[in-house]
Amino acid sequence: MKIAILGTRGVPNYYGGFEQFAEYFSAYLADKGHEVYVYNSHNHPYQEKMFKGAHIIHKHDPEYKMGTFGQFIYDYNCIMDSRKRNFDIILQLGYTSSSIWFFLLPKKSIIISNMDGLEWKRSKYSAPVRQFLKFAERLAAISSDYLVADSLGIQKSLKNRYNKESEYIAYGAYPFENPDEGVIKEYDVEKGNYNMVMARFEPENNIDMVLEGVVQSGNKTPILVIGKHETKYGAYLKNKFGAHSHIRFMGGIYNINHLDNLRYYSNLYFHGHSVGGTNPSLLEAMASKAFIIANNNDFNKGVLKNNAFYFSNLQEVANIINTLKKSDNLQAIENNYKAIIDDFNWEKINGDYLHFFEKCLTKK
Structure with missing residues (x-):
């Protein structure tokens, strides 16, 4: 399969959870013989074109100049680039600044979105921002071909709010074995x-x-x-x-x-x-x-x-x-x-994602 991973600042991880997952999963896919591409911010500390077998595509990301609004421009740049590459599957990690561009996603690719947490419930956001995040979640839920929920609570919410089924695939961790x-x-x-x-x-x-x-x-x-x-x-x-x-x-x-x-x-x-x-x-x-x-x-x-x-x-x-x-x-x-x-080891989590991708491709 030819697979793209969008929605992160890039790999290797210098930021957070989705970046960590993208780092592990892209290397896993490449090791299994798939052609995998990860979109990175143009100013990501890692500037090489390959990382552990995965292709790195750097796209302009003005967040450092513009703040949060820059994320929308970065996601737009990544989505526009994806239209040229004939991906079998595009995995979107999160929806906050990408779902408004759903109509630009390539029609021939299978769009799979990890729906992240219930961002619109976070009290750190103002009421208008929470309203927008609820709208963005809805766009992602109804426009994606398939959804992934990383908790049973999110899966239940997606079913209740949008009557949409989702694949439950958790996050992962490595067992700690050498205390000092x-x-x-x-x-x-x-x-x-x-x-x-x-x-x-x-x-x-x-x-x-x-x-x-x-x-x-x-x-x-x-x-x-x-x-x-x-x-x-x-x-x-x-x-x-x-x-x-x-x-x-x-x-x-x-x-x-x-x-x-x-x-x-x-x-x-x-x-x-x-x-x-x-x-x-x-x-x-x-x-x-x-x-x-x-x-x-x-x-x-x-x-x-x-x-x-x-x-x-x-x-x-x-x-x-x-x-x-x-x-x-x-x-x-x-x-x-x-x-x-x-249940939560990375090998299993990566395998669950790959199996789900294969299932989605077979349905198509």
């Missing part, structure tokens, strides 16, 4: 004697609720708050909780080995995300044998099932901090780790 206690000493914490919360500093990730619960619990166990906090919301949280020395704002940590070790040796790992599909950081926490305390919603429950504890308010957070220990919940941790190996 020496790594966490760099962060001035001791094995099993600290908690963690890690997320983008956005209201729907419930960092505020978790930290309110920390304060209410009266428990002085250190909690590491990991995420880029040089934002308006980050300043609000640092100001609100700055007087509590056991609440440590660590900033963004991007060394995956350090993150894996911090998760592995932590006592409680809070996952506050309330919107979106299968969250990559949740799978990474499972893969690094963290003891997960998650926000109570269908997206998180669809992945963790009964192998986590859940919270809906700060009182529940406070109670969990004072009553639960990782050492008493080792079976749940092992169940999550096994789920990564059996």
Whole structure:
């Protein structure tokens, strides 16, 4: 098959979840003998024409000059280029800035869209932006030949809102196998004697609720708050909780080995995300044998099932901090780790996508 991957800033990954998936999946497809092309921003740090067997197509991306609107121009440039290349399948990762150009997509190609999370529910966006995102989601849902949902919650939403079937294919993670206690000493914490919360500093990730619960619990166990906090919301949280020395704002940590070790040796790992599909950081926490305390919603429950504890308010957070220990919940941790190996490993995820592509091509 001749396959294109659109909708990311490009590979190798320098940004986020879809870029990580595109990196792994494009290499997998090339290794299986398929002709695969990945669209990259013109100013992506990687400027070669091939990456692990995949062709790289650099297209002009004015986001660095224009902000968010530049993403629409970049997607337009990628779609216009795709019209010239006779692809069998075009995989679109997300829809936010691409679905308005649906009528320009090549008619002979099979268009498969990964529908990402429910972007229009994110409270960080203004009401007009959320309204646009809802419109963009609808365009992608009704104009694509096939849809992929990376969580059962997203699959259910697509069926309810648009009466459209979608293929459930989760995100992936690599099992963490080589813990090193020496790594966490760099962060001035001791094995099993600290908690963690890690997320983008956005209201729907419930960092505020978790930290309110920390304060209410009266428990002085250190909690590491990991995420880029040089934002308006980050300043609000640092100001609100700055007087509590056991609440440590660590900033963004991007060394995956350090993150894996911090998760592995932590006592409680809070996952506050309330919107979106299968969250990559949740799978990474499972893969690094963290003891997960998650926000109570269908997206998180669809992945963790009964192998986590859940919270809906700060009182529940406070109670969990004072009553639960990782050492008493080792079976749940092992169940999550096994789920990564059996259900969420990259080899399986890539294979599921390829099998779905073959099925779509056969139908055509």
